Amino acid sequence: MDHKPLWLLAELTYKCPLQCPYCSNPLDFAGPRFRRELATEEWCRVFREAKALGVLQLGLSGGEPTLRPDLEELIRTAHGLGLYSSLITSAYRLSKERLAALKAAGLDHVQISVQGADAELSDDIAGTRSYGDKIAAYHYTRELGFPLTVNVVLHRRNLHQVAAMIRLAESLGAERIELANTQFYGWALHNRDALMPTRAQLATAWEVVQRERARLGTRLEIVWVLPDYHEQFPKPCMGGWARAYMTVTPGGEVWPCHAAGRITSLTFENVRDHPLDWIWEHSDAFNRFRGDAWMPEPCRSCPRKTQDFGGCRCQAFLVTGDAAVTDPVCSLSPHRPLIDAALEGASEEWTYRAAPASRTLAAKG
Amino acid sequence: MSPATPLAAPRLHPKVRLQRDDVRGRDVLLYPEGLVTLSPTGAEILKQCDGVRSLADIVTTLETRYRESGLERDVATFLDGLAAKGLVLYGP
Numbered sequence: 001m002d003h004k005p006l007w008l009l010a011e012l013t014y015k016c017p018l019q020c021p022y023c024s025n026p027l028d029f030a031g032p033r034f035r036r037e038l039a040t041e042e043w044c045r046v047f048r049e050a051k052a053l054g055v056l057q058l059g060l061s062g063g064e065p066t067l068r069p070d071l072e073e074l075i076r077t078a079h080g081l082g083l084y085s086s087l088i089t090s091a092y093r094l095s096k097e098r099l100a101a102l103k104a105a106g107l108d109h110v111q112i113s114v115q116g117a118d119a120e121l122s123d124d125i126a127g128t129r130s131y132g133d134k135i136a137a138y139h140y141t142r143e144l145g146f147p148l149t150v151n152v153v154l155h156r157r158n159l160h161q162v163a164a165m166i167r168l169a170e171s172l173g174a175e176r177i178e179l180a181n182t183q184f185y186g187w188a189l190h191n192r193d194a195l196m197p198t199r200a201q202l203a204t205a206w207e208v209v210q211r212e213r214a215r216l217g218t219r220l221e222i223v224w225v226l227p228d229y230h231e232q233f234p235k236p237c238m239g240g241w242a243r244a245y246m247t248v249t250p251g252g253e254v255w256p257c258h259a260a261g262r263i264t265s266l267t268f269e270n271v272r273d274h275p276l277d278w279i280w281e282h283s284d285a286f287n288r289f290r291g292d293a294w295m296p297e298p299c300r301s302c303p304r305k306t307q308d309f310g311g312c313r314c315q316a317f318l319v320t321g322d323a324a325v326t327d328p329v330c331s332l333s334p335h336r337p338l339i340d341a342a343l344e345g346a347s348e349e350w351t352y353r354a355a356p357a358s359r360t361l362a363a364k365g
Numbered sequence: 366m367s368p369a370t371p372l373a374a375p376r377l378h379p380k381v382r383l384q385r386d387d388v389r390g391r392d393v394l395l396y397p398e399g400l401v402t403l404s405p406t407g408a409e410i411l412k413q414c415d416g417v418r419s420l421a422d423i424v425t426t427l428e429t430r431y432r433e434s435g436l437e438r439d440v441a442t443f444l445d446g447l448a449a450k451g452l453v454l455y456g457p
Contacts, residue, residue, distance in 0.1 A: 004388055006400065054388035056395055082384050084395035109380065109397040147380035147397050175380060175451075176397060218451040223398075 004054030005280060008083075009247040009258055010046070012071070013037055014063040017092045019127030019352035020115060022153050022188040022195055024258055025063065030355040031362025037250045040070040042271065044077045046248055049276035051081040055246075061088040061258075063250065066098065072105040079106025086111055088151075091137035092130045099140050110141045111149040111178075117164035125157060127352040138172045149176040154205070154227075155195035162205040166212045170220050177220060179209065181227035184342075185259035187353045189318055190361075193345035202227055229339050233304060234311025234327035241289035241313055246280065254279045256286055259314040263323045289313050294324055298332040369420050369441040369448075373455040376416030381452050383411055394452060401452065410440055414453065420444070 014029035026034070038046070047058070058078050065071060066089055078085045086109040087102065099110070114134050115125035122131040141148045150169040154162070162179060169177035181202075182188050182195050209224050216222065228235045238245045238257045247258040252271040255261050261268060266285040269278075280286055288294065292305055299310040311327020319328045319342075320335045328335035351357050369375065377383065381396045383403075392408035394401040403411065409430075413423040424437045447453040 052388070054386075056384065056386060056393060056400060057398075084382060084384070086397060108382065108395075111397075145379065149397055218449070221451070 003243045005050070005244055005246050006055060007057045007059070007245045008047075008050045008055045009059040009061055009245070010043065010074075011061050011063065011247060011249050011258065012043070012065045012068045012074070013250050015067050016062060016064040016090065016353070017067075017128050018064070018090045018130060019354045020113075020125060020153070020187070021127070021191045021350040021352055022155060022182045023353040024183070024186045024188065025353065026186055026261055027190055028358055028362030029063075030358035033362075034249065034251050038248075038252050038271070040073055042252065043070075043074050046252075046271050046276060047074070047078050047081055047083065049271075050246075051083060053277050053280060056082075056084060058083040058085045059088055060085060064090055064092060066092075066094055072101050075102055075105040075107050079108075084108050086149075089113070089137075090126070090130060091134045092128065093133055094137045094140075096140040096143070099137070099144055099146070103144050103146065107146070109149065110146045111151050112137055112141070113151045113153070114165070114168070115152070116158045117161040117168055121158060121161065127354070138174070142173050147176075148172065148174040149178060150174045151178045151180065153180050153182055154197070155182045156197045156201065157195075159197050159201040159205050163208045163212070166208070166216075166220070166222065170216065174220060176223060178223040178225065179205075180223075180225035183225070183228065185262070185314060185318065187351070191350040192342060193347035194350035196229070196343065196345040197227060199230065202230060228312075228315075228329050229343060231329060232331045234308050234315075234329045236308045237312035237315075237327075240309035242280070242286040243290070243309075246276075246286075254283070254285075256289075257314065260285065263314060263317045265317070265323055289323070296325060298330070299326050302332070369444050369455060371419065371421040371424075371437070373420050374416050374418060375414040375420060375423070375444050375448075375453050375455055377411065377414060378452055378454055383408065394447075396452060401447070401450075407443060410443060411453075414444070416454075416456075 014025055014034055075085055085107050087107055088111045091112045114122055116122035119131035123129045152165050184192050213222050242256045247255045253268045268285050269283045295310050299305050313323045315327050316325050317323035319338050326333040328339050381394050384393055384395050386393050392403045424440050428434055428436050444453050
């Protein structure tokens with residue numbers, strides 16, 4: 001066993017007041033598969049087992065993690081174990097008192113999303129009036145002394161605001177801004193035609209990022225998550241399958257990443273049935289694509305396989321129907337024409353991420 | 366970031382935590398979305414960085430502990446590298 005996990009993403013609930021059409025949660029988040037959320041003591045056990053397995057970084061996410069009334073207790077447990085905890089939140093109705101309580105419990109870092117640089121666009125994309133709460137919460141994090149990451153998912157309808165987003169993060173005194181081009185999983189894949197950026201939009205935004213990085217230096221770290229469909233080679237997804245990262249879903253399923261649950265050719269285990277170390281070391285889902293023995297051509301003989309690990313298994317499955325082929329983003333993949341066709345996508349309509357739509361999609365399978 | 370001077374008092378940025386990694390038998394720096402693996406000496410240096418003790422004091426302590434001399438340049442280079450990443454600050 002060469003690799004031990006460093007990162008755990010704990011998806012505490014799939015409930016969320018926001019309805020972002022690019023959400024990475026499963027389309028059927030409101031369906032029967034995800035109905036029973038883990039209890040407080042079950043999460044605390046997961047954290048203890050994760051720490052013993054080697055995890056050092058904990059992401060508390062969802063859905064909206066602040067909807068869990070036991071969040072303070074979970075953070076206290078994580079802090080006691082020495083995990084570095086990050087809250088990944090929409091900040092909807094997040095009060096200064098609640099943030100102060102999370103700080104007292106030992107929370108290390110706060111990441112707050114925003115959907116656009118102004119209220120009108122941000123609220124329109126979120127599908128829920130939330131911009132005002134976000135701005136208020138940004139200020140609370142500074143007043144309470146939290147390191148702050150501003151997270152923006154980029155797509156066709158907000159890429160023109162990249163300069164304004166960076167200025168917003170700068171004016172808030174944030175440590176980091178993540179400009180995350182949409183990765184097409186979950187709801188984002190469902191809404192791909194409406195989210196797909198143009199090459200011209202990406203080129204302009206990238207110029208802004210380079211200029212602003214030069215101006216801001218270490219004052220504000222600007223993270224640019226590549227729009228992988230527009231690249232020639234695939235991303236080194238998760239640093240390789242089951243090498244450093246795991247996700248636990250609200251109901252206790254353990255996935256090698258937060259999108260993997262959609263791969264129907266894999267069997268996923270649950271923390272209610274097995275200890276975390278057994279799942280990491282022995283489960284089918286974690287072992288299937290570990291290392292490079294599973295790789296077909298063109299990956300098998302490719303010198304890049306140690307850099308990109310064959311790309312993303314979820315993307316291979318979602319685009320081609322086979323999780324064991326080269327990521328179709330790769331220009332050497334025989335499936336690349338499927339990606340090129342998707343780049344032409346242009347739709348004005350998207351489906352907001354909401355429980356009724358999710359139940360309808362779950363019923364369809 | 367200013368390079369370390371003998372009078373500078375280095376400290377970890379408040380967002381950074383020095384943490385023992387029991388599973389791998391090493392110390393690490395943890396910060397938002399990141400991690401730096403430390404050598405035993407690197408961890409020793411950072412444990413002295415409290416924003417009060419000067420670089421010169423820290424070097425003296427280490428030179429005494431390891432019975433060596435001329436460590437100042439190595440220590441300053443190490444701290445400057447972390448300062449360039451925004452993980453170490455100089456001054457109180």
